Amino acid sequence: MTKFVCRRCNYKFEAEKPKKECPYCGEKDIVKELSAEDIVEIS
Ligand SMILES: [Zn+2]
DSSP states (O other): EEEEEEEEOOEEEESSOOOOSSSTOOOOEEEEEHHHHHHHHHH
């Protein structure tokens, strides 16, 4: 499962396949939510 977050309403959800739109507001600007490990690597 991959976590995604809507950049419009910040709604977070999990899905096996990438979603093209937010299930909450319908916005198509969806990005993968960085895990804690990813954030550590960047900083
Ligand atoms: Zn949304």
